[in-house]
Amino acid sequence: MVNEVCFRNMDLDRSWLLEQYRSRGGYDVLARILQERTPPGEIVDIVKASGLRGRGGAGFPTGLKWSFISHNAPGQKYVVCNSDEGEPGTFKDRDILRYNPHQLIEGMVIAGYAIGATVGYNYIRGEFWEPYERFEEALAEARSAGFLGKDILGSGFDFELHSHLGAGAYICGEETALLESIEGKKGQPRYKPPFPAHFGLYGCPTIINNTESLASIPVILEKGAEWFKNLGVENSGGAKLFSISGNINNPGVFEIPMGTPFSTLLEMAGGMKNGRKIKAVIPGGSSAPVIPGEQMMELTMDYDAIAKAGSMLGSGAVIVLDDSNCMVKVLERMSYFYHEESCGQCTPCREGTGWLYRVVNRIESGRGRPEDLALLDDMTTKIAGRTICALGDAAAMPVQGMLRHFRSEFEYHIEHKRCLVG
Amino acid sequence: MGFKNLPMTTVKPVGNKEALFSSELRAEIDRWISKYPEGWQQSAVMAALDLVQADNGGHLTTELMDKVAAYLDMAPIAVYEVASFYSMYERKPVGKHKICVCTNVSCMVNGSDRIVEYLEKKLGVKLGQTSQDGQYTLKEVECLGACGGAPMFQIGHKYYENLSPELIDSILDGLE
Numbered sequence: 238m239v240n241e242v243c244f245r246n247m248d249l250d251r252s253w254l255l256e257q258y259r260s261r262g263g264y265d266v267l268a269r270i271l272q273e274r275t276p277p278g279e280i281v282d283i284v285k286a287s288g289l290r291g292r293g294g295a296g297f298p299t300g301l302k303w304s305f306i307s308h309n310a311p312g313q314k315y316v317v318c319n320s321d322e323g324e325p326g327t328f329k330d331r332d333i334l335r336y337n338p339h340q341l342i343e344g345m346v347i348a349g350y351a352i353g354a355t356v357g358y359n360y361i362r363g364e365f366w367e368p369y370e371r372f373e374e375a376l377a378e379a380r381s382a383g384f385l386g387k388d389i390l391g392s393g394f395d396f397e398l399h400s401h402l403g404a405g406a407y408i409c410g411e412e413t414a415l416l417e418s419i420e421g422k423k424g425q426p427r428y429k430p431p432f433p434a435h436f437g438l439y440g441c442p443t444i445i446n447n448t449e450s451l452a453s454i455p456v457i458l459e460k461g462a463e464w465f466k467n468l469g470v471e472n473s474g475g476a477k478l479f480s481i482s483g484n485i486n487n488p489g490v491f492e493i494p495m496g497t498p499f500s501t502l503l504e505m506a507g508g509m510k511n512g513r514k515i516k517a518v519i520p521g522g523s524s525a526p527v528i529p530g531e532q533m534m535e536l537t538m539d540y541d542a543i544a545k546a547g548s549m550l551g552s553g554a555v556i557v558l559d560d561s562n563c564m565v566k567v568l569e570r571m572s573y574f575y576h577e578e579s580c581g582q583c584t585p586c587r588e589g590t591g592w593l594y595r596v597v598n599r600i601e602s603g604r605g606r607p608e609d610l611a612l613l614d615d616m617t618t619k620i621a622g623r624t625i626c627a628l629g630d631a632a633a634m635p636v637q638g639m640l641r642h643f644r645s646e647f648e649y650h651i652e653h654k655r656c657l658v659g
Numbered sequence: 660m661g662f663k664n665l666p667m668t669t670v671k672p673v674g675n676k677e678a679l680f681s682s683e684l685r686a687e688i689d690r691w692i693s694k695y696p697e698g699w700q701q702s703a704v705m706a707a708l709d710l711v712q713a714d715n716g717g718h719l720t721t722e723l724m725d726k727v728a729a730y731l732d733m734a735p736i737a738v739y740e741v742a743s744f745y746s747m748y749e750r751k752p753v754g755k756h757k758i759c760v761c762t763n764v765s766c767m768v769n770g771s772d773r774i775v776e777y778l779e780k781k782l783g784v785k786l787g788q789t790s791q792d793g794q795y796t797l798k799e800v801e802c803l804g805a806c807g808g809a810p811m812f813q814i815g816h817k818y819y820e821n822l823s824p825e826l827i828d829s830i831l832d833g834l835e
């Protein structure tokens with residue numbers, strides 16, 4: 238039950254080529270929709286019923302998001318794909334771009350048909366030059382085969398798709414910052430509401446989805462909502478790509494059904510490196526609160542199970558840490574990241590992320606004060622929920638998670654001015 | 660609706676755009692402009708800066724940013740804002756090869772510290788510096804979305820993964 242959705246052609250040689258994608262039924266769904274003139278509302282309903290939730294991190298139901306845009310509303314509308322992939326630990330969208338770009342293209346054309354948009358952009362992070370070139374080649378192939386452009390397959394439906402390259406800014410993964418960035422500005426998030434469905438790219442109604450969400454669409458429409466939903470578990474439909482990295486033997490991206498035990502995923506990834514003991518797991522990208530290893534070994538990989546354990550599935554980026562790691566050092570590195578990447582618009586985030594980093598840094602370097610942990614606790618509550626975008630929460634949550642589960646390690650650091658481990 | 664979204668254009672278009680860049684560069688920038696709606700040529704600013712930077716040996720100058728502004732009918736300040744916001748633009752000269760080492764968590768727990776140390780020794784520079792001969796700049800970067808190949812770095816357009824000192828030697832030897 239692996240590799241059934243976004244990775245369905247992974248076993249093929251040069252899987253990214255159009256002919257290979259076609260050999261697995263690629264673009265058949267699009268052709269059928271255009272030929273039968275499937276009512277757009279029907280497509281949105283199928284996506285809704287499939288239980289697909291946004292794979293970019295927030296887990297918002299994709300079909301519901303699409304239903305916010307009326308197909309018949311006049312004026313230009315846009316489909317935007319978020320291939321900014323910057324959440325530390327996440328490296329799955331890169332594989333979709335490299336190995337299955339046509340499925341993303343097909344998904345975006347279908348999304349355009351469903352909401353009545355004729356133009357799409359794929360925002361690819363600037364560092365992903367090689368995946369970008371691969372995607373561009375696929376665009377050219379799709380255009381010349383008539384799957385993109387004017388009057389697709391003689392249906393009268395037009396859809397043009399372009400790549401836009403980022404230039405290094407984690408915050409551009411936030412959807413409204415990404416839209417600002419396409420508009421040629423600094424990537425600073427917008428206030429919401431209005432949401433992109435009403436006021437998106439160039440002020441027009443826009444749906445923005447993660448690469449994996451959009452690439453899942455063709456398979457959902459081919460095999461049906463029930464099929465997809467039943468791959469997974471309650472509240473977590475389908476299969477998902479998990480990027481697993483850290484102190485393990487065989488890191489990589491695995492497509493497995495939602496609800497798969499974490500222990501199975503760890504086994505697929507070759508288990509712990511050097512036979513060491515699992516200490517902790519960050520289950521959904523570095524913004525997700527850490528979970529102790531033993532507890533994680535009992536959990537399944539789905540939204541509800543991870544949420545019940547006090548964390549989040551996020552983008553499905555699983556970072557596995559063994560018992561040689563000092564958690565203070567790990568947190569210091571993460572806090573540095575959020576401080577670096579804050580866009581600076583809101584005071585609690587701009588000042589708070591720097592403050593968090595400096596306090597964790599002084600604990601790590603043996604200058605911690607007894608009152609520092611209470612100070613950190615207090616600061617996180619004053620950042621989270623008080624900012625324009627979720628980067629503020631993303632900075633606060635890892636601190637809260639570490640202090641919840643590994644507090645004694647921080648206390649040891651403060652008291653003895655050195656690590657408990659190593 | 661009370662919201663408007665217009666290009667930030669505040670400047671009068673300059674007349675002689677052909678004089679700003681070579682015809683090759685203009686063709687590249689124009690290809691990007693054509694992706695965006697009429698009047699939104701400023702959407703091509705990121706690509707234009709990237710192209711101009713590459714053409715200038717890896718960094719931007721105020722003069723070049725001003726030219727990009729003129730070419731895209733933007734206010735110079737709007738271009739400076741973009742150039743200073745994104746980490747891939749360099750506003751100071753860099754070496755011929757910019758080595759961007761990821762030190763984020765997955766790379767860190769797989770020994771990125773040792774990779775940085777090795778590079779610093781080998782090249783005789785610290786993170787953020789350029790070697791005396793102008794060949795290399797060593798830069799620390801955030802997660803590059805290749806954590807499965809940790810530790811890793813990027814040079815130019817290319818990712819190099821699962822680094823070891825031996826591998827680094829052969830990679831650097833192979834650079835032109």
Ligand SMILES: Cc1cc2nc3c(=O)[nH]c(=O)nc-3n(C[C@H](O)[C@H](O)[C@H](O)COP(=O)(O)O)c2cc1C
Pocket residue numbers: 290291292293294295296297299319320321322323324407408409410411412413445446447448450451626627628631
């Ligand atoms: C700071 C920040 C960074 C984000 N980075 C990404 C990203 O790299 N890729 C992504 O798809 N979504 C990212 N998101 C989530 C997006 O804002 C948005 O929810 C998502 O693209 C919607 O698509 P989905 O519903 O298909 O997941 C980020 C959010 C925040 C607050």
Ligand code: SF4
Pocket residue numbers: 408425426578579580581582583584586587624625626627628629
């Ligand atoms: S929370 Fe941080 S990153 Fe988000 S808008 Fe505010 S300052 Fe910018």
Ligand code: FES
Pocket residue numbers: 325326327761762763764765766767801802803804805806807809811
């Ligand atoms: S942590 Fe280094 S590439 Fe992701």
